[in-house]
Every structure is written in C-alpha cells, then in structure tokens.
Amino acid sequence: MIRWFNILRGFLMGIVELIPGISSGTLALLLGIYDELLISIQKLFSKDFKKAAGFVFPLIIGMAIAILSMSSVINYFLVNHTIIVHWFFLGLVFGVVPMMFKLGNYKYEFKAVHYILIVITIVGMYFLSTVNTGVQDVTEVDTSPGVLLFLFISGFLGATALVLPGLSGSVILLILGAYPVVIYSISEFTSFNFEVLPVLFATGFGIVFGVIFASKFIHYLLTHFTYLTYAFIIGLLLGSSFPIYHGMPTNTVQWILSVLLFLSGLILSYYVSTKNNKETI
Template sequence: MIRWLNIFRGFLMGIVELVPGISSGTLALLLGIYDELLISIQKLFTKDFKKAAGFVFPLIIGMAIAILSMSSIINYFLVNHTIIIHWFFLGLVFGVIPMMFKLGNYKYEFKWIHYILIFLTIIGMYVLNNVKSEVQEVMQVDTSFSALLFLFIAGFIGSMALVLPGLSGSVILLILGAYPIVIYAISEFTSFNFEVLPILFATGFGIMFGIIFASKFIHYLLTHYTYLTYAFIIGLLLGSSFPIFHGFPTNGLQWVLSVILFLFGLGLSYSVSRRNNKETI
C-alpha cells in the first residue's frame, strides 16, 4: 500500500534539508514518522519490501520534488531575508524539544548521565559549527574516479546526518567541502546540463548506503539504549541552534518579523509534534 501522504511529508523534509543547519530527521520527528521511517528503511531488503517501499519511496519522491523545485526559492529567502527566515527555523527546532523530553520519560528515566550527555552533545555541535568551511563558488566539476569516490564517501557520511534529528546533512557536506559541488551539480542538472550526472549518481549512491547503515545503527541504539539515545537526540536538537542562528535583527521591523516568525514556528512545531506523537506521549 502506497502512503501517498508521504509525498507531501517528503516535500517538507526536502525543503528543510536545503537549509544548512536543519535536519530532515527533525521534521520526521515533528511529523511523527521517525520510528516508522527507520524500520521501513531496514525492511527494504526483506520480505516486507512492498510495505516498506510504499512508505519510503513516496518520501523520496517528495524530497526530490522539493530539492529540484524549491532550491531557488529557498536560496532567495536565505540570501535576502537571512535573519528572519532562520529565526523561524529556530522556532521549529525548539518546538520539538518538549515532545522529545516526554518521549524520553525524563521525569523518571533521566539521571545525571543523561544530562551530561545532553551537555556534551551541545558542546560537540558548537565545535562542529565552528570548524565548518566557507561556501566557495564552483564553476565546473571534476568527474574523475577519485573525485567521485570522495563524493560517494561524503554522501555516505552526510546521509547519516539526514537520519539523525538535529544534525544537518548540509552542514556535514559543507565541512567536508562537498556542499558547493553538490549544489552546483543540482543547479546545472535543472538547467539540463547532463554532464553533472556522475556527480549526482556518486553522491546519491553514497547517501543511499549511508541511510541504510545509519537507520540500522540508530534503531539498535533506540532499542537497547533508549533513554541515552533520546538524551543524545535532545542534545543534537539544542546544539543545532548554533548553525541555524545567523545573528540578531538589525532594525525594528526585522525584530518584529523575526519574533513573530519564531513564535509561529515554535507554536506550529510544538502543536504538530504533540498531535502526531500523541500515541506515544
């Protein structure tokens, strides 16, 4: 059975993945499909393939549609309304955190080690944010074997961040130096330049294998180290504020719009996450 609604969910996940600092895993949590997503990815290579494919493939289609159709629009807002749009995304991320604490049953299960893990994860995210590279303009791409192998590895590593809420695959690709190459290749492909297809295939296969590996690993952690994993995810979500935050507003109108969008994102995220996860909290 095909989950047609997942095309829309995948579209939303694709939009947030275009923004460095935002994770599609965060949106999967918000939409209440995170656990089912991990399980479905693992079942793609079992006898339950049809059911898993009916869940996963519509998400992939939706994400692909978003990436190909919304990259220019998202780029416009990021360039021309940087601070305002990032305050909205900050609200979206912070709105998920109360639900994560409730899923982790923090009142009864969280001990000092869980809060230390949250703190250390936030510090790790701060360090990660400060070592990222600047985006450099790319005018042409290298399709040699070594370059494609690098992009495969970068896609593999970056895709594991796609599955982890709070950790952006875009930021990982940025740190590795692959982000501008991939963005350039996507832009050229949408302009019908098919010479960049090897770039997209290499990165895409890396992402595919990385997601399969990461989903198995994270599901194992959630099964055997449930509350430590929840604490780690909470730390990732809180720490994701570092790459998302792009400064304070510079004038009165910008302050008003930023605060309004932050509160709107906060309220939207909190209410949607509670509704979509109400069976588990």
C-alpha cells in the same frame, strides 16, 4: 499500499535538507513518522518490502521534487532574508524539544549521565558549527574517480546525519567541502546540463547506503540504549541552534518579523509534534 500523502511529507523534508543547519530527521520527528521511517528503511530488504516501499518511496519522490524545484527559491530567501528565515527554523527546532523530553520520560528515567550527555552533545555541536562552514563559489565540477569517491563518502556521512534529528546532512557536506559542488550540480542538472550526472550519482549512492546504515544503527540504539539515545537526540536538537543561528535582527522590521516567525515556528512545531507523536518513538 502506497502512502501517497508521504509525497507531501517528503517534499517538506526535501526543503529542509536544502537549508544548512536544519535536519529532515527533525521534521520527521515533528510529523510523527520518525520511528516508522527507520523501521521501513530496514524492511526494504525483507519480505515486507512492498509495505515498506509504499511508505519510503513516496517520501523519496517528494524530497526529489523539492530539491529539484525549490533550490532556487530557498537560495533566494537564504541570501536575501537570512536572519528572518533562520529565526523561524530556530522556533521549529526548539518546539520539538519538549516532546522529546516527554518521549524520554525524563522525570523518571533521566539521571545525571543523561544530562551530562546532553551538555556534551551541545558542546560538540557548537564546535562542529565552527568548522569550515563557508560556502565557496563553484563554476565547474571535477568528475575524476578520486573526486567521485570523495563525494560518495560525503554523501554517506551526510545521509548518516540526515537520519539523526538535529544534525543536518547539509552541515556535514559543508564541513567536508562537498556542499557547494552538490548544490551547483543540482542547479546545473535542472538547467539540463547532464555533465554533472556523475557527481549526482556518486553523491546519491553515498546517501542511499548512508541512510540504510544509519537507520539500522539508530534503531539499534533506540532499542538497546533507549534513554541515552533520547538524551543524545535532545542534545543534537538543542545544539543545532548553533549552525542555524545567523545573527540578531538589525532593524525594527527585522526584529518584529523575526520574533513573530520564531514564535510561529515554536507554536507550530510544538503543536504538530505533540499531536503526531505517540508515547514512544
């Protein structure tokens, strides 16, 4: 059975992946589909392929539609309303955190080691956010074998991050220096420049293999190291505030809009995440 509503969910996840600092894994948590997504990706290579494909492929379609149709719109808001937009997303991320503590049964299961892991992860995210995150201007692409291999590896690592809530695949691509090339190639492809197809294929295949690997690994961690994994994810979510944060508002109008959007994102995220998620991921 095809889950057609997942096209909309995938569309929202695709929009989120266009924004450096925001993770589609966070949105999957918010929508209450994170665990089912991990399991379905693994079942794509089993006898339950048809059922898993009915869940995963509509998500992929929705993400593809969002990436191809919304990249220019997202870029406009990021360039012209940077601070306001990012305060909204800060609210979305922080709103998921209480639900994660609840799922982790922190009152009974969290010990000192769990809180230490949260702090270490937050510190790691801070240093990650300071590394090579400047976007370079790209006006052409190189399709030599070495560059395509680099883009495959970048896609693999970015997709591994994509599956983890709080860790943005876009940030990983920024750090590796692949993000400007990928965004430029997407933009050129939508303008019917098919010379960028090798770049998109190389990155796309890397993303596919990365998602498959990461989903298996994270599901293993959740199964065998459940509460440590919850603590790690909480640290990722809190630490993702560093790459998302783009400064304080600079005038009265920005302050009002930023506060309102932050609170809107916080309330929306908290409400949706607690409504959609059950007691276990």
